[in-house]
Amino acid sequence: MSKIAEELKVSKVVEIPELAKLQLPDMTPRALFNHFGPGMLLMMTGIGTSHLVTAPVAGAQFQYALLWSVLVSYVFKYYGFEMAFRFTNSTGKSILDAMCTTKGKWAIWYTLIATLIQAAVGQAGRVIATAAVMYFLFTQYLGWPFDLWHYGAFLGVLCCTIVLAGQYKAIEVATKILVILLVTTTFYVFFYDPPPITAYTHFFIFDIPAGSMLILAAFLGLLPTGIDVALQSSEWGKARKSGLPLIRKTLEEHGVAGRFDSFNPKTADLAVDINKLSPHAQEYCRRWFKIGSLDFGIGHFISFVIATMFLLLSAMWIYPNDVSGRGVMGIIAKMFTESVGPGMMYMFLIGAFAATFSTALNYYDGWPRVVGACCRNLFKKTADLSGIDNPTPEAKKVWYSEYNIWRITMMYSLITSVLIIYGFQSPVALVLIASATALGIAPVIFYYTFKFCREIIPKDNKVFYPSKPVIWFTWLSLIIFTGMTLLVLFYDVIAKII
Numbered sequence: 001m002s003k004i005a006e007e008l009k010v011s012k013v014v015e016i017p018e019l020a021k022l023q024l025p026d027m028t029p030r031a032l033f034n035h036f037g038p039g040m041l042l043m044m045t046g047i048g049t050s051h052l053v054t055a056p057v058a059g060a061q062f063q064y065a066l067l068w069s070v071l072v073s074y075v076f077k078y079y080g081f082e083m084a085f086r087f088t089n090s091t092g093k094s095i096l097d098a099m100c101t102t103k104g105k106w107a108i109w110y111t112l113i114a115t116l117i118q119a120a121v122g123q124a125g126r127v128i129a130t131a132a133v134m135y136f137l138f139t140q141y142l143g144w145p146f147d148l149w150h151y152g153a154f155l156g157v158l159c160c161t162i163v164l165a166g167q168y169k170a171i172e173v174a175t176k177i178l179v180i181l182l183v184t185t186t187f188y189v190f191f192y193d194p195p196p197i198t199a200y201t202h203f204f205i206f207d208i209p210a211g212s213m214l215i216l217a218a219f220l221g222l223l224p225t226g227i228d229v230a231l232q233s234s235e236w237g238k239a240r241k242s243g244l245p246l247i248r249k250t251l252e253e254h255g256v257a258g259r260f261d262s263f264n265p266k267t268a269d270l271a272v273d274i275n276k277l278s279p280h281a282q283e284y285c286r287r288w289f290k291i292g293s294l295d296f297g298i299g300h301f302i303s304f305v306i307a308t309m310f311l312l313l314s315a316m317w318i319y320p321n322d323v324s325g326r327g328v329m330g331i332i333a334k335m336f337t338e339s340v341g342p343g344m345m346y347m348f349l350i351g352a353f354a355a356t357f358s359t360a361l362n363y364y365d366g367w368p369r370v371v372g373a374c375c376r377n378l379f380k381k382t383a384d385l386s387g388i389d390n391p392t393p394e395a396k397k398v399w400y401s402e403y404n405i406w407r408i409t410m411m412y413s414l415i416t417s418v419l420i421i422y423g424f425q426s427p428v429a430l431v432l433i434a435s436a437t438a439l440g441i442a443p444v445i446f447y448y449t450f451k452f453c454r455e456i457i458p459k460d461n462k463v464f465y466p467s468k469p470v471i472w473f474t475w476l477s478l479i480i481f482t483g484m485t486l487l488v489l490f491y492d493v494i495a496k497i498i
Contacts, residue, residue, distance in 0.1 A: 012276075016254050019247060019281040025291060032294060047182060048359025049129040050222040051307050052352050053431045054215060056332045059314030060321040062209045067202035067311060069216055073223035074304040076481045079474040080446040082296060083453045083466075084230035088237040089292040090457050090464035092248030093260060093270050095234040096373040098452040100265040105378060107448055111231065112374040114441040118228060119367040119409060120416035124424070125434025126363050127152050127159075127417050130356035132427040136329040137349055148326050152421040155357065156414045159364045163410065183302060185351040186309055193339045195312045217488045218432045220481070221439030224303040227446050228438060232366030233296075235373055239389050243288025244272060247281070262377040270456050274464070286463050313339065328427050368409035372402040440489060443482040450474050 025031070058066045084095050099107040131151035138144040138151075208216065238245045251257040256276050258269030274282050313335040314323075323331050329352060336348035375382045385394060385401035395401035399408065424430050457465045466474070 013278055014254060014256050014276050015278060016250060016256070016281070018250050019278060019284070022247070022281060022284045024280075024284055025242075025287050027287060027290075032291060047224075047303055047306055048356045049126055049431045050218065050225065050435065051303075051310050052332065052355055053129050053132075053328070053428060054218045054222065054435060055307050055310040056314035056318065056335065057323045057428055057432075058212070058215050058219070059311040059316075060318040060323045060331075061215070062212050063315040063319045064199050064202040064312070065205075065207045065209050066212060066215065066219065067199070067308070068204065068206055069219045070223060070304070070307050070311060071203050072480075072484070073219050074300065074307075076477040076484075077224070077227060077442075077446075078300060079470070079477055080227045080442070080449060080481070081224075081230045081233065081300070082293075083449040083474070084234045085237060085292050085296050086289075086464065086466065087449065087453050087457070088234045088245065089243055089289045090453075090461065091270050091272050092238070092244035092246075092251075092257070094238045094373060095231055095449055095452060096370065096377060097260060097262065098267075098270055098456060099448060100262040100377045101267050101270075102448075107444075108374050108377050110444060111228075112371060112378070114228065115231075115367050115370045115374070116409075116412075118226070118437065118441075119363075119371070119413040120420065121437050122226070122434045123360070123363055123367065123413045123417040124152075124420035125431045126356070126360045127156055128421050128424070128427045128430050130155050130353065130360050131421065132326065132329045133349055133353045133356060136327050136333075140327050140330060148425050148427075149418065149422040153418045155360060156364075156418050159357075159361045160410050160414050162361060163365045164407065182351045182355045183306065185347050186306055189336050189340055189344060189348075190309045190313060193316075195316050199312055199315070213488060213491050214432050214436065217439050218435030220484060220488060221435040221437070221442065223307055224300060226435075226438030227442035228370075229366065230445060230449055231370050231373075232362075235369045236366070237292065239369075243292065244285055247285075248272070251277075262383060263380060267456050270452075271458055273458050274461055289463060310335070324426070324428050326425065326427065364410055364413060367413060368406045371409040372406040375400075375405050376402045436489075439485055443478070443485055446478055446481065450478060 055070070087093075087095055087098065096108065096111065099105070099111065102108070128148070131148050134151040134155070135146075135148045139146055139148075248257060251272060252259045257272045258266070260266075260269040274285050277285070314332070317335045317338040318331065321331060325331075329349070332352075333345050333348045336344040369388060372382075372388060376386045377383070379400065381398075381400050382402055382405065385392070385398065385403070387395065388403050388406050391401065391403035395403045398404065420430070453466055454471065459465050
């Protein structure tokens with residue numbers, strides 16, 4: 001029995017009247033889609049810059065040679081994300097809460113600094129991709145007198161306005177609509193004139209062409225998205241208030257779960273032993289855990305398929321081409337226009353805008369949410385005024401509440417990302433740099449999400465605790481991913497300095 005399980009001291013079932021009223025979620029296919037949320041959000045934060053810029057650039061410059069790296073990124077990063085969902089769905093708390101248990105809360109400080117960097121550089125890479133779509137359509141195609149950074153500023157303000165007005169629900173609804181639009185359009189174009197079967201052999205041919213290291217770093221960093229987004233998805237899952245995140249407070253009030261204090265952090269206070277709950281409450285938790293797992297798994301698979309399609313389409317219809325410049329979307333649009341016809345350009349632009357805009361939208365909420373959570377766990381005054389989605393009147397008045405830190409960080413992200421776009425104005429280069437930045441911070445976050453699931457979730461909770469094969473494969477994934485990260489960063493950065 002694990003240390004956590006011993007500390008929980010499994011006892012008889014605790015009857016809690018409020019839990020008997022819980023409505024079990026419908027598990028039919030149609031109802032499942034309505035339940036999906038954080039997993040789809042994670043997918044859409046990935047389907048954007050990495051799919052619509054990095055994958056086409058890889059195909060256009062190196063044809064099918066880097067297809068293997070798409071498979072590697074999705075396979076060996078899978079549990080880096082899944083463990084974050086698993087932890088939140090099995091404890092009702094976020095990974096950032098668990099990071100309080102590290103010595104001196106160093107993991108929280110590390111995450112705070114890394115997130116502030118990503119909120120500027122990373123967000124600039126997301127917004128510029130959306131701005132590039134508008135620049136091609138309105139400035140190059142229609143002749144409007146606006147520069148790339150003008151569209152970036154407009155989009156940034158629009159995203160922040162939407163997030164501040166509707167918060168999580170607005171993002172979730174928009175994401176589902178945009179997913180359908182992008183996936184439908186891409187599937188149609190891909191199967192209209194599919195690539196040769198021989199192209200798929202490159203999934204298993206390890207090849208690193210000269211000059212491809214930065215693109216490889218971008219794939220590892222942002223396919224399906226940066227592993228740091230696992231922290232965002234954990235906060236989204238906690239904010240969604242379904243499953244254990246919904247009943248966690250009730251369990252604490254009845255002594256079934258500990259009251260976690262981030263300023264006196266104990267791992268035992270994070271854990272929840274569902275064996276103490278009634279069969280009805282256990283089934284409620286299991287169903288939402290399964291929904292969360294399906295939500296992520298399906299989203300991850302769709303994201304992989306779309307990334308593969310974009311690389312193959314660009315290899316067929318753009319290669320050989322040095323995709324660059326502000327009008328990059330016009331070049332990438334050839335995947336659709338050359339294969340189907342000129343009329344598909346508008347369908348591509350709609351799909352491209354949908355994907356990149358939803359990515360920027362999600363990140364304007366996600367990174368500030370992580371910064372707020374870090375401050376909540378670092379500063380007592382912020383902890384006393386925690387919460388973003390339903391702030392108290394007092395929380396709205398003071399700058400150091402989690403709600404206002406979230407808003408302040410959003411403004412910081414808006415201003416810095418637009419300034420970077422103004423100074424850079426090269427969509428492809430900025431996207432690749434942002435992707436490589438995400439890669440550099442990923443292994444530490446991967447390690448901790450895995451560590452907390454192993455050490456905090458009670459081992460006798462068979463539904464929540466990862467099985468031995470999952471643990472072994474996650475260790476393998478972490479080792480391979482970390483090794484490739486060090487290899488890529490050495491050859492792409494350190495070797496050039498030396």
